[in-house]
Amino acid sequence: MFTIHPTARLRPSPFYDAVVAEGMTAASIYNRMIMPTSFGDPEAEYWRIINGVSQWDVGCERQVQIKGPDAGRLAQILSPRDLSKCKVGQGKYVPLCNHQGTIINDPILLKLADDLYWFSIADSDIWVWARAIAAERGLDVEVSEPDVSPMAIQGPKGEDVVASVFGDWVREVRYFWFRETEIEGIPVAVQRSGWSKQGGFEIYLRDGSKGTKLWNIFKEAGKPFGIGPGAPATAERTESGLVSVGGDTDAETSPFDVRLEKYVDLDVADDVVGIAALREIKRNGPRRHQLGMILEGDVPAPLGFAWEEIRAGGRKIGDMTNCVWSRRMNANIGYALVSVEAAPGDSVEVMRDTGGTAAKLVELPFL
Amino acid sequence: MFTIHPTARLRPSPFYDAVVAEGMTAASIYNRMIMPTSFGDPEAEYWRIINGVSQWDVGCERQVQIKGPDAGRLAQILSPRDLSKCKVGQGKYVPLCNHQGTIINDPILLKLADDLYWFSIADSDIWVWARAIAAERGLDVEVSEPDVSPMAIQGPKGEDVVASVFGDWVREVRYFWFRETEIEGIPVAVQRSGWSKQGGFEIYLRDGSKGTKLWNIFKEAGKPFGIGPGAPATAERTESGLVSVGGDTDAETSPFDVRLEKYVDLDVADDVVGIAALREIKRNGPRRHQLGMILEGDVPAPLGFAWEEIRAGGRKIGDMTNCVWSRRMNANIGYALVSVEAAPGDSVEVMRDTGGTAAKLVELPFL
Secondary structure, three states: OOEEEEOOEEOOOOOOOHHHHOOOOOOEEEEEEEEEOOOHHHHHEEEEEEEEEEEEEEEOOOOOEEEOOOOOHHHHHHOOOOOOOOOOOEEEEEOEEOOOOOOEEHHHHHHHHEEEEEOOOOOHHHHHHHHHHHHHHHOOEEEOOOOOEEEEEOOOEEEEEEHHHHHHHHOOOOOOEEEEEEEEEEEEEEOOOOOOOOOOOEEEEEOOHHHHHHHHHHHHHHHOOOEEOOOOHHHHHHHHOOOOEEEEOOOOOHHHHOOOOOOOOOOOOOOOOOHHHHHHHHOOOOEEEEEEEOOOOOOOOOOOOOOOOEEEEEEEEEEEEEEEEEEEOOOEEEEEEEEOOEEEEEEEEEEEEOEEEEEEEEEEOOO | OEEEEOOOOEOOOHHHHHHHHHHHOOOEEOOEEEEEEEEOOHHHHHHEEEHHHEEEEOOOOEEEEEEEEHHHHHHHOOOOOOOOOOOOEEEEEOOOOOOOOOOOEEEEEEEEEEOOEEEEOOOOOOHHHHHHHHHOOOOEEEEEOOOEEEEEEEEOOHHHHHHHHHHHHHHHHHHOOOOOOOOOOOOOOEEOOOOOOOOOEEEEEEHHHHHHHHHHHHHHHHHHHHHHEEOHHHHHHHHHOOOOOOOOOOOOOHHHHHHOHHOOOOOOOOOOOOOOHHHHHHHOOOEEEEEEEEEEOOOOOOOOOEEEEEEEOOEEEEEEEEEEEEEEEEEOEEEEEEEEEEEEEEEEEEEEOOEEEEEEEOOOOOO
């Protein structure tokens, strides 16, 4: 392995000092920010998400803020999902697509006011894209990156921790809904959200100078619940069937290919970016689909930096886009982005560094 | 420090196996690819660029390919620089700007044919931006990411190495011009280029399966010249006054702020993205400019992941965007993005972790 070279082209999050103090040992780069991925004890970190509560620096989930008289119009133009019933205080998962119907990001859209929206984005430069479309269409709207950085409290005991900080009202917050509030003078938005299926909240810090203070408030409040540092967990998200845009997708992947069809509304207005292409893809039927895969072998063998070829009958049928050891399933599991002719139950072969490895296709999620 | 966590969201370059074999110890992430930054001996790596020849995996400089009947039109629409005299086989440095006149990337544009261009980009998602503008304007053009990955041969002996591989014709190639050719059956483009001021070439590999083979051809050919592995060097590029877009720039930086005015032609057509904003910025005069800075102290103290505040008379006047130890100047040197009221010769103070550090503003480049 190698270390990461400091440069101002990559940015720390407001929680950087806190996670360094927690003993961060590994990280990834996401939206040109440092996203911690481990604190040196992967096993403890995994079970904390599954059984307890885990605290994550996900400040790299940046916000693309859309503000102004045409904010609602631009939000809808960028979203192939009907936002007409989205209320202030509500969030919605949106697979953003380019004009060709390729998924380029999958943010949570937060409606803060009729003229103010945030896309809380995955890893790609949605600012340049959103600004270009707003300008080309002559919309009266400002697209910016506000001083907003999420921290996640994830796991079955997450709600208790967040309630102990803000009060029991958080227990009534519905999935992806949020409330703007403050804690010890720190402005935040509190949303039921997070990149796991174990429950929890994201606390959107709205003052980047207060990262360590906010981190420590939750570290302290979480002690009775056994909180500890963690990170978006490849194993948990894979077991749970969550998609990583940019990891599980390529330059030709539509939402239909990766089980996101339910978040696409083909009857939105014709001026929505990519909607014509998505209708066409739907009409013709997608070429590929995403399935789970259980690999033979009892030694953890995670995917590296590149997809691995999947074959059936000696012929390439697609790629393994993700592979990780599941401690609950005692197996290497992964995602297959394969021809629609391949189906759950099929036996396939993955062309790994160590040689061909037998695997079985299954439905997602695993758990 | 921390290690980087493997994930298919980040990609290896075709030279990845080769640089691992060379003993890569540190890397950065650039266009979601792994860019080696050190092989464990920074001093040797530095002097190799200054006095000898260095081999770099810069496969992360991806190509945004523009192809089709409207390719030339789109290339000009995206470029606030007059391309009307650009010939096939010629390259041009282009500061790409958004509609607000903010610099979002600074690629080399390569004209391969009247209907085929590459932007060899720095670190941001120009594909999504270029595709959006092409689609919004209804242009007949395809924007894609071809299988093209540059490797750089940099340093005063670089030309000799490249000539020993391809022949003496490379000595006649003018700056940023290129020729398409092949070596041992590997298709490449050979361009006089590279992110240093020490001279050299970039070899654009056009078959990603041949990375190790191409690497080893140059490793072997370079032996008589003392070639060794290296990387774009923060020290050399700082001494030489090269700009790192995304490192030295922020969401409000125009080309005028960072000494790139000579690459902007304000009289290009009105339909060029950002040109109206750039004319306005020029008319009003930029607020900031980029100067060099020599810091007091004789202990190397590089910048980390964040800009550092610069003060004059106790008041913030801007930011230090870059700082590195110069072995040739025996000093920490950096870039100041400061108010236009600050001038070379001014004494300033940099607010470092270790306390206020005295510094003097100077003209760029340093050397």
